[in-house]
Amino acid sequence: MQIRTRMCVSLDGYVTTPDGWPVQVADPNWSPEAFGFVDFQKGLDAVLMGRTTFEPAISAERWPWPDLDNFVLGSHRPEGTPDHVVVDSDPERLLEQVRAANKGGDVHLVGGPRTVETYRRLGALDKLGLIVMPLLVGAGLQLTPALSTDAALRLEEQHVLPKGAVELVYTFG
Template identity: 30%
Template sequence: MRNVVLYIAASLDGYIASSDGSADWLPTPPPGEDYGYEEFLSTVDATLLGRVTYEQVLTFGEWPYPTLTNYVFTHQPPTEAAHPSVQFVSTDPVEFVQLLRHEPGGTIWLIGGSTLAAPLLAAGLVDELMLFTVPLLLGAGIPLWHPQKHPQPLQLLRTHTWPDGLTLLHYRLLKVA
């Protein structure tokens, strides 16, 4: 069965974007450093994105994941032609991901946002959380976490802190009986 990994950065106070949806506060890696991104990306063959996250990624320029299969969850029809690697999905994310996990392939990267991550976490469909904590109190914005009905136990797999203060917290989500 394929793993679903929520690989995401957040401010220390838990925001993944500014109130206007921008992420210009995210740090630029120093020369020669990618915070382990290429190593992680080499395991991935599919991404999961909500429509708002997808539209944010489009503002960064050229589509960054052309060799992956990209699933964008939306209830709105696309307004522009998408990259050929992008598929728009209007079905229930939980049902879709349950089926996708059983197909052959590599890691499924849950890029975000929090509206997509919340039901997948609640359904126990996220296997790992790789949270990059940015040493910044943003003060307001789009929160990473939505309220959950039940606590979700985690097992720490590793941590890493870079000289600029960015810290990776890598957890396995434990299945609750």
């Protein structure tokens, strides 16, 4: 099992739009299929994310992670959270539950930056994957300052994706 991100980031370095949506929604060409997320999900057992990232999924038209275990780091269980979603306030205890449920597939650490940094600091993040989108959004949330700038990054993979995006995968150290 590997824990990996695949976060979308604009060419000017933002992971959200100015009003707080994941930055990919600003791309008129955006779809999970076109940017490789459907194929990526085939190798996964679970998704792991922070409560802020999770909450919009509760009212989404379509559940974004069918057939995957769902783990959420948060101090409370948001109203309307489906019963199968595991919510825990302690990052290490949640990680134990992720590991206990794992059947050999990878875990997608969806985000956001605070939760990515929490698991990076614990030494649990195997791969920092980024999808650089052909977008300039001007403002929004960046990976830093949530992510510590002392993280040493090593480029492991690069792929040119359709629709002008580029996938970069880094390991640490």
